[in-house]
Amino acid sequence: xxxHDIIIIGGGHNGLVAAxxxxxxxxxxxxxxxxxxxxxxxxxxxxxxxxxxxxLAHAVGPIxxxxxxDLNLSQFGLEVITPEVRVLALSPDNRSLCLYNETARAAxxxxxxxxxxxxxxxxxxxxxxxxGRVLSPLASMTPPSLDKPGAAEIWNLGKVGLAFRGLGKxxxxxxxxxxxxxxxxxxxxxxxxxxLRATVAARGIFGxxxxxxxxxxxxxLLWQAALDGNPIGxxxxxxxxLGAFTQALASAALSAGAQIRAGAEVLRxxxxxxxxxxxxxxxxxxxxxxxxxxxxxxxxxxxxxIDPVNLDPTFLSKARNYRTTGTAxxxxxxxxxxxxxxxxxxxxxxxxxxxxxxxGPDIDYLERAFDASKYGDYSPEPYLDITIPSLSDSTLxxxxxxxxxxxxxxxxxxxxxxxxxxxxxxxxDSVVNQLARYAPDIKRLILGRQIVTPLDLExxxxxxxxxxxxxEQTLDxxxxxxxxxxxxxxxxxxxxxxxxxxxxxxxxxxxxMPGANAAREIIRDFRARKV
Ligand SMILES: Cc1cc2nc3c(=O)[nH]c(=O)nc-3n(C[C@H](O)[C@H](O)[C@H](O)COP(=O)(O)OP(=O)(O)OC[C@H]3O[C@@H](n4cnc5c(N)ncnc54)[C@H](O)[C@@H]3O)c2cc1C
Numbered sequence: 001x002x003x004h005d006i007i008i009i010g011g012g013h014n015g016l017v018a019a020x021x022x023x024x025x026x027x028x029x030x031x032x033x034x035x036x037x038x039x040x041x042x043x044x045x046x047x048x049x050x051x052x053x054x055x056l057a058h059a060v061g062p063i064x065x066x067x068x069x070d071l072n073l074s075q076f077g078l079e080v081i082t083p084e085v086r087v088l089a090l091s092p093d094n095r096s097l098c099l100y101n102e103t104a105r106a107a108x109x110x111x112x113x114x115x116x117x118x119x120x121x122x123x124x125x126x127x128x129x130x131x132g133r134v135l136s137p138l139a140s141m142t143p144p145s146l147d148k149p150g151a152a153e154i155w156n157l158g159k160v161g162l163a164f165r166g167l168g169k170x171x172x173x174x175x176x177x178x179x180x181x182x183x184x185x186x187x188x189x190x191x192x193x194x195x196l197r198a199t200v201a202a203r204g205i206f207g208x209x210x211x212x213x214x215x216x217x218x219x220x221l222l223w224q225a226a227l228d229g230n231p232i233g234x235x236x237x238x239x240x241x242l243g244a245f246t247q248a249l250a251s252a253a254l255s256a257g258a259q260i261r262a263g264a265e266v267l268r269x270x271x272x273x274x275x276x277x278x279x280x281x282x283x284x285x286x287x288x289x290x291x292x293x294x295x296x297x298x299x300x301x302x303x304x305x306i307d308p309v310n311l312d313p314t315f316l317s318k319a320r321n322y323r324t325t326g327t328a329x330x331x332x333x334x335x336x337x338x339x340x341x342x343x344x345x346x347x348x349x350x351x352x353x354x355x356x357x358x359x360g361p362d363i364d365y366l367e368r369a370f371d372a373s374k375y376g377d378y379s380p381e382p383y384l385d386i387t388i389p390s391l392s393d394s395t396l397x398x399x400x401x402x403x404x405x406x407x408x409x410x411x412x413x414x415x416x417x418x419x420x421x422x423x424x425x426x427x428x429d430s431v432v433n434q435l436a437r438y439a440p441d442i443k444r445l446i447l448g449r450q451i452v453t454p455l456d457l458e459x460x461x462x463x464x465x466x467x468x469x470x471x472e473q474t475l476d477x478x479x480x481x482x483x484x485x486x487x488x489x490x491x492x493x494x495x496x497x498x499x500x501x502x503x504x505x506x507x508x509x510x511x512x513m514p515g516a517n518a519a520r521e522i523i524r525d526f527r528a529r530k531v
Contacts, residue, residue: 016039016246036263202358
């Protein structure tokens with residue numbers, strides 16, 4: 001008899017979400033996490049004595065409200081902080097554009113740049129919210145089978161189709177037309193202010209090996225609508241950093257009866273008669289289960305954990321073509337005080353800085369930053385997505401001091417010259433120099449810094465190719481194609497082996513949805529005695 005019903009490889013937030021649902025369904029569930037702490041890319045670490053920061057992801061995706069409610073996460077300590085500001089976009093000419101959650105307030109700020117854009121923004125945001133309502137059911141849906149769609153799948157898609165018809169001609173047309181467009185074109189159709197165009201476009205390329213002129217980058221923006229109903233990326237934080245989210249999930253999983261083992265790296269998924277039966281850990285221990293669920297990314301799962309002889313050559317070649325070239329890095333900084341950003345003055349400066357801070361003032365800047373990546377170098381003028389979470393969460397830094405989390409794009413996984421280990425300090429200096437153009441006093445405030453290169457993302461945090469989303473989220477790796485065509489339903493060619501991470505639909509971001517969707521399919525298979 002197998003020792004467990006379920007083994008989950010990886011204690012990232014999706015693995016933990018799946019563990020909660022599976023354990024609540026009465027299945028004996030064991031989570032095996034290779035690192036000493038669970039949480040994956042949703043963790044908080046001490047970056048300097050007394051300073052804690054979300055090491056990798058810094059703002060939540062947003063987390064699915066359904067997951068939060070189903071798993072009672074508030075009861076397990078989850079406290080989401082949502083500042084009024086979504087993003088403050090900085091410009092080298094000392095002007096800044098503050099986009100609030102509230103559309104009318106954001107439009108008021110845009111009015112300082114262009115009355116035309118202020119009007120367009122209101123229509124853009126309204127259209128986005130409407131389109132988002134149509135697309136959002138897709139996120140919590142298992143993508144339909146292309147070969148043999150079931151009745152329920154056809155029914156669910158039919159409901160989305162009906163909602164689509166309800167959009168009206170204008171928004172229907174927009175939705176169909178926007179998906180394949182370059183996000184730079186989309187932003188230019190709506191707005192004349194470069195800073196606003198670039199701030200909107202940045203969301204379409206977040207985490208992608210793509211610039212704003214790359215075809216299909218509007219998809220990222222549309223997906224944002226599905227998850228959040230707002231064209232501007234969310235800035236919701238978790239009290240205690242994102243590690244507090246995965247701690248709440250871990251507590252919920254334990255209370256539902258799951259077990260979590262940290263420091264337990266799976267080296268091999270063993271099979272018998274085409275069925276996954278057990279895992280082998282580093283150190284040689286073997287643990288059996290009726291089903292194995294991988295929260296590791298698809299490349300790791302299919303190309304490292306499974307013996308290739310167990311996979312069909314056509315499937316293997318598709319898995320090898322799954323794209324995971326990352327281009328992001330992180331610099332987390334402990335600060336002795338709040339930096340002064342040029343053009344962000346007055347009594348409301350701290351409030352304006354409490355959401356995300358965007359550096360990437362125009363479309364050409366973003367595209368040039370991507371150019372560097374394309375040719376194997378990090379950009380000296382990268383796109384930066386910055387948060388100062390200690391402004392709204394005093395638990396992260398000593399009084400009067402701050403932590404700053406700097407997401408850096410574009411920094412390619414593969415460097416043409418040298419390697420990440422020898423160039424990490426030089427890279428971090430270059431990012432700080434760029435920051436200093438917008439916050440001139442920052443250098444004297446820095447007490448300590450943590451540098452996370454794309455190679456660290458792979459080697460320390462287990463992300464193949466350093467890709468923050470477990471793989472590109474382009475049309476060919478999306479929805480029924482995620483991770484691979486024919487395998488978007490969380491099942492794999494090996495019986496009793498499932499995927500539940502960001503490499504499955506609906507993809508990356510701290511949402512919990514891949515984990516929840518996968519758990520639903522696994523429970524269905526258990527109930528139908530297919531496992
Ligand atoms: C630098 C960075 C910034 C980001 N910023 C944001 C953001 O601001 N907002 C947002 O919503 N999203 C952001 N993301 C994306 C988001 O963090 C990911 O999409 C999300 O964490 C994926 O969750 P997951 O549970 O699927 O996988 P992961 O978080 O990657 O977890 C997978 C887990 O599996 C473990 N594992 C892998 N292999 C094995 C093995 N062989 N044995 C045992 N365990 C194994 C890993 O150690 C890891 O803990 C960011 C990501 C990065 C890297």
